[in-house]
Each structure stands twice: as C-alpha cells, then as structure tokens.
Amino acid sequence: MTRDRPEPPLALVAELTHRCPLQCPYCANPVALARASSELDTESWLRVFDEAASLGVLHLHVSGGEPTVRGDLATLVRAAAALGMYSNLITSGVLLDAARLQALAEAGLDHVQLSLQDMEPGDADRIGGFAGGHAVKLAVARQVRAAGLALTLNFVVHRQNLERLPAMIALGETLGAGRIEIAHVQYYGWGLLNRDALLPTRAQLDAATTAVEAARMRLRGQVVIDYVVPDYYAARPKACMGGWGRRIMTVTPAGRALPCHAAEGLPGLVFPSVREMPLAAIWQDAPAFARFRGTDWMAEPCRSCDQREIDWGGCRCQAFLLTGDAARTDPACAKAPDHAMVLAATAASAAAPPSYVYRGDRRTRENVR
Amino acid sequence: MTDEAAVPVFADGAKFRFDRVRDSWVVLAPERLFVPDAHAVEILRLIDGQRSLGAIVDALAARFEAPRDVLARDVADMLHDLADRGAIRL
Numbered sequence: 474m475t476r477d478r479p480e481p482p483l484a485l486v487a488e489l490t491h492r493c494p495l496q497c498p499y500c501a502n503p504v505a506l507a508r509a510s511s512e513l514d515t516e517s518w519l520r521v522f523d524e525a526a527s528l529g530v531l532h533l534h535v536s537g538g539e540p541t542v543r544g545d546l547a548t549l550v551r552a553a554a555a556l557g558m559y560s561n562l563i564t565s566g567v568l569l570d571a572a573r574l575q576a577l578a579e580a581g582l583d584h585v586q587l588s589l590q591d592m593e594p595g596d597a598d599r600i601g602g603f604a605g606g607h608a609v610k611l612a613v614a615r616q617v618r619a620a621g622l623a624l625t626l627n628f629v630v631h632r633q634n635l636e637r638l639p640a641m642i643a644l645g646e647t648l649g650a651g652r653i654e655i656a657h658v659q660y661y662g663w664g665l666l667n668r669d670a671l672l673p674t675r676a677q678l679d680a681a682t683t684a685v686e687a688a689r690m691r692l693r694g695q696v697v698i699d700y701v702v703p704d705y706y707a708a709r710p711k712a713c714m715g716g717w718g719r720r721i722m723t724v725t726p727a728g729r730a731l732p733c734h735a736a737e738g739l740p741g742l743v744f745p746s747v748r749e750m751p752l753a754a755i756w757q758d759a760p761a762f763a764r765f766r767g768t769d770w771m772a773e774p775c776r777s778c779d780q781r782e783i784d785w786g787g788c789r790c791q792a793f794l795l796t797g798d799a800a801r802t803d804p805a806c807a808k809a810p811d812h813a814m815v816l817a818a819t820a821a822s823a824a825a826p827p828s829y830v831y832r833g834d835r836r837t838r839e840n841v842r
Numbered sequence: 843m844t845d846e847a848a849v850p851v852f853a854d855g856a857k858f859r860f861d862r863v864r865d866s867w868v869v870l871a872p873e874r875l876f877v878p879d880a881h882a883v884e885i886l887r888l889i890d891g892q893r894s895l896g897a898i899v900d901a902l903a904a905r906f907e908a909p910r911d912v913l914a915r916d917v918a919d920m921l922h923d924l925a926d927r928g929a930i931r932l
C-alpha cells in the first residue's frame with residue numbers, strides 16, 4: 474500500500490438535484506441551492522457512474538434533494554445496475570407510486586431508503602411542510618416491498634420524539650423493512666441553532682438504548698437496526714464518512730466532487746468539478762481530498778492517539794462549526810481541547826426546557842396499527 | 843441449532859458479486875460490505891435458492907477433507923452471522 478495512492482472509494486453519493494417538494498427545517502442541503510438548469514444532465518451522470526465503477530465504487534447512493542424529481546432516474550439506475558454497482562435510492566417517497574417503483578425495480582434498483590420525519594402524522598407533516606405526506610410515505614413503503622425491493626426506514630430522532638422509538642421500530646417491522654436506521658439530528662445548521670431543544674437527555678438516551686437492544690434481540694435475523702448514540706454523548710467522535718477521502722465521494726447536483734456532502738461549507742478548499750476532471754484524478758490528486766486524508770494533517774491530541782486510525786479525528790465540519798478551525802480535534806472527543814463546549818451542551822440538556830416548540834404530544838398507537 | 847432442511851437465500855437487497863478492482867468476492871447489502879474469505883466464498887457460491895443447508899454441507903464434504911459435523915457447524919455459524927447482519931435469510 475503506497476501513501477500517495479489512496480484506496481479506491483467504496484461508495485458514491487450522487488446528489489441528482491437539490492429540488493425537493495418538502496421543506497424540512499433541518500435539511501442538510503446548502504442554502505444556495507443549485508437550480509435545475511445547472512444540474513448535471515443524463516449524459517454527464519452516466520459518464521460519472523462509468524468512471525465511478527472503474528475506480529472501484531461498489532455502492533451508489535442516489536440522493537438529493539429529492540432524486541425522484543428527475544425524469545431520467547430509471548435510466549440512471551439501469552446504467553448503475555449494468556455496471557454492477559449496488560444502487561440505493563434515498564428518498565422521502567412523496568413523489569413515488571406503484572408504477573414508478575415497478576419501473577425502478579425492473580431497471581435494477583437494489584434498495585430504497587425511505588425517510589420518515591416522525592410517527593405522528595400531524596407533526597411529521599408539519600415538519601416536512603407537505604400535507605398528507607406521512608400517509609403517502611406509509612403507502613409507498615408497502616409499494617416498495619410489493620415491487621420486491623429491499624427497504625430501509627430512516628427515522629430522524631431528537632429530544633422531542635426519542636420516546637417514540639419503540640413505535641418507530643414496530644412500524645418498520647409492520648412495513649417489512651429489512652433495515653431500520655435511527656439517526657439523531659446532527660447539530661449543524663438548523664440543528665445547531667436548536668440544539669438545546671433537540672439534544673436528548675442522558676436518561677432518554679439510556680431508555681432508547683435499552684429499547685434498541687430489546688428490539689435487536691427480538692428481530693434478530695429479520696431486521697437490522699442501525700442506531701448510533703449522538704456523538705455529544707459518546708466520549709469519542711464518530712469516524713465521519715469513514716475518514717476524509719477514504720471511502721465515500723459525493724457529487725453535487727452541479728457536479729462538484731466532495732469528500733462529504735457538507736464539505737462545501739469549509740473555507741479554503743477548492744473542490745473540482747466532474748465536468749472538468751475525471752473522477753479517478755479527483756480522488757487521487759485533488760488537494761481538497763488529500764487535505765484531511767489519513768493522519769498526517771493531525772495535531773495533538775490526535776497525532777499521538779491510538780484511536781487516530783479508528784475515528785480519523787472525528788468530523789471536520791463539526792470542528793469548524795464549533796471552533797472555527799476545521800483542522801482541530803472534533804470537540805465531541807473527550808480528549809479534545811474544546812470538549813468543554815460539548816459538555817456544557819449536554820449538561821444544559823438535563824435542565825433546559827425546550828425552546829423549539831413541538832406541537833401535539835399525543836400517543837401514536839393508532840397510527841402504528 | 844439450524845435445521846439442515848432450511849434453504850438459505852441472499853436477503854432482499856443483498857448482492858454477491860466479484861469485484862475486479864479489488865480482485866475479491868464481495869457481498870453488498872444496504873450500507874454494508876462484507877468481504878468473505880476463500881472458505882466463505884465456497885459456501886456462498888453454493889447458495890442458489892434450491893440447496894438446503896444440509897445439501898450445501900454435503901457438497902462441501904464431497905470436495906474438502908473435513909469431518910461432516912465440523913463442516914456443518916462452520917457453515918451454520920457463517921450463515922447465521924451473515925443472517926444477523928442482514929445479508930442472508932435462513
């Protein structure tokens with residue numbers, strides 16, 4: 474293994490568009506959304522997929538925005554399947570129907586990851602800003618399975634809905650999901666602004682962990698449950714993206730190649746466009762991909778830490794957002810010089826009354842069925 | 843204990859293929875990548891939706907010099923492990 478030749482990426486996240494019918498306040502999309510006219514066209518995506526497969530990409534995550542707004546989705550999926558890539562459609566589902574799913578299945582789609590904002594239709598719709606969206610999603614989940622496609626249900630959890638986690642898991646089971654992903658809101662952008670209202674308490678987390686462990690036992694061999702404790706409570710940071718420029722490459726709607734979907738917000742980095750450079754050259758040679766790759770960029774305490782090739786120093790974006798310096802140790806790490814600010818946030822969560830008002834706290838039983 | 847009559851299949855959404863770039867077999871599943879060793883590859887290649895667990899063990903016993911009960915345990919362990927991780931249905 475040579476230092477100058479990075480291992481090939483395992484996954485490509487193809488953000489086909491920033492367009493989306495929903496308006497979730499915690500959306501990770503940049504504020505300056507790419508317009509439809511600046512999106513890569515079908516031909517360009519087909520070339521990118523081709524280059525990705527030759528480079529060694531195995532998983533293709535088709536995302537957005539809402540990727541189903543693209544009329545060429547089935548064409549793109551078909552090309553990915555012909556290249557042997559595992560295709561995963563990451564969708565809110567609200568634009569899908571049985572016929573479209575059937576066509577995608579025939580094109581060779583492997584998997585659908587459907588996001589649900591919450592269990593409670595009123596609240597879920599209010600968050601997504603799309604009336605009736607929740608009911609549509611439940612119908613779509615069933616259509617995904619009817620089309621013979623594998624299904625992951627993705628729930629975004631936080632202080633206001635974490636107690637409903639057992640009902641979320643039960644819903645996933647009812648809908649035939651082979652995998653349930655429970656993801657905490659990330660404290661970036663909107664999440665960071667509302668952190669005090671969203672950060673769960675330690676007691677909530679302990680209850681959630683117990684519920685997940687029980688469900689994993691019960692559903693063993695049938696449903697995989699992915700659940701990660703938010704890094705604010707984890708003492709060690711997450712290995713963000715599996716390490717910068719190590720496993721995953723993202724291409725934005727306009728064709729910028731990024732080591733992580735949020736990396737465009739970091740100052741001082743120039744991200745090449747797939748319109749101008751082949752994917753392999755970007756992965757291997759672009760300075761922005763090399764900037765935080767491996768361990769050479771690290772300062773103390775990471776530089777001499779025995780965890781440095783496990784978590785790769787945590788998340789560069791979180792380091793930047795909290796400290797103003799993307800090259801610092803992720804403050805989520807208990808050894809980070811800036812860890813006090815994370816401790817202050819978790820300590821405050823025990824007391825702070827939520828400032829983010831979340832209407833309706835009715836139980837969800839009738840919606841689980 | 844696993845019933846030898848059970849017919850293992852790849853789970854919906856799991857794919858077993860050869861990766862030419864890395865020169866190895868891989869199992870692809872949602873957000874998962876498994877790189878089976880040579881021994882596991884022999885087992886996985888026998889999964890065709892028809893063969894039972896017992897038939898897979900028989901096929902391996904005919905090719906490898908190992909006691910059948912040892913092989914049977916190996917095969918069951920490996921497939922259960924992959925089943926727990928969502929790649930196989932037993």
Ligand code: SF4
Nearest residue numbers: 775778780781786806
């Ligand atoms: S000091 Fe750095 S490498 Fe060590 S655990 Fe913390 S973030 Fe990871």
